[in-house]
Amino acid sequence: MRNTEEIWHLVDAKKDAFIELSDRVWGMPELLYTEFRSCAEHVDMLEKQGFRVTKEVAGIPTAIMGEAGDEGPVIAFLGEYDALPGLSQEAGVAEPRPVEAGGHGHGCGHNLLGAAALLAATALKDHLEKNGLKARVRYYGCPAEEGGAAKTFMVRAGAFKDVDAAITWHPFAWAGVQEADSLAMTRIDFSFTGRSSHAAAAPHLGRSALDAIELMNVGVNYMREHMPSDARIHYAYLNAGGIAPNVVQGEAKVRYAVRAHTLHEMFALIERVKKIAQGAALMTETSVDIKVLSATANLMGNGPLEQAMQNNFDRLGPVPFDDADREFARKIQATLTPQAISSNYNRSGFRPRTDEALCEGIQPPIAERTGTPMLGSTDVGDVSWVVPTVQASGATLAVGTPAHSWQWTAQGKMPAAHKGMVHVAKVMAGTAVDLIDQPEVLAAAKADLAARTAATPYVCPIPEDVAPPLKMAAGG
């Protein structure tokens, strides 16, 4: 307990500067792979705190790594700082009011995510120095979580290969260890090429790329009956071949997102989708070019690390929200449907206590929870296949707040968000201290990961020849 209390004090001693960092990043929302100002803010802070900084990790201009310490186990904290399009919103108001119409906004709280992870790394650095401990601490500033899968590219480049444990978090309504439930996902573009011709004068000479996509979608929709029930497939037309119905569409392009419960189930499903695309090309006498854009693995849980983090949540207790925090959270809840709020409660593992607008406790251990976790995809998944990884859920906003919403942006620099961010930094830093104090837990975490991946080793879901989509935010 002595070390735990010390690390909490070290977090508190520096929290103000990191809250300001979070607020500054909130105020400069930048999309995937264009987080130049936000990344520079993180570099500044790393340098101020005495970390050795590596820039352009994996050749990505906005990916950074800060390190301190020379020998011993490597404990990494993962941070993010990318924002989302169209979610510009003033802070502290419970109605939609963009700062800039159509502008970007931190609708997923990554301003808090990066700042708290860096705060935890700094507190651990201070703790190691104060006690002369042999361990290395790293902070990875990871861009483009939203749609860019930067961490997957960083894993592919070997950026985490000597890391012993990785710790991260995400802002949500709940304080607790996050379940490792996410879907592996691949985004793939299918570009069909046929032959254009006048649809009335020479229809027999045309070969329609648009027809090919329609047939492909029909084929995939028939496949849905015969795929695992927790797999997901979505598609969107990127190019429907033009706006003239009297011209046979010579070119057309569709983007698919294929998700499955595990990496290897996803690989199998992708092969089936590709066969359907090739079948559609065969039927229409067109050709198809298939290109993976980005991909992420599913999250791998880690029993020993989850237990270590749970212990830290239990020691620390709930986030110290006050009545003003609760009042604003209730105003946000007034903009949500009762169903959104109650389904969020049901997922939390708490018994429904719908009178509470903020998380006033700590979620029970994962094994004791009921309800279905939310299914999404994250590039933390790839890190978790190669390094024992644990994620916290930090309580920073009102129960029921939908992800990627103006309500999320509006709460991103409120006192409740700051309290939740400092709270989770204490939990993450405390977990790291325990791993350094108890090498047997770190060894158990490694054995746990080895056992989980023994039968199905990690295969990077992004092909070797695919580079990070650095121009994606500009539509490239």
Ligand SMILES: [Zn+2]
């Ligand atoms: Zn997020």
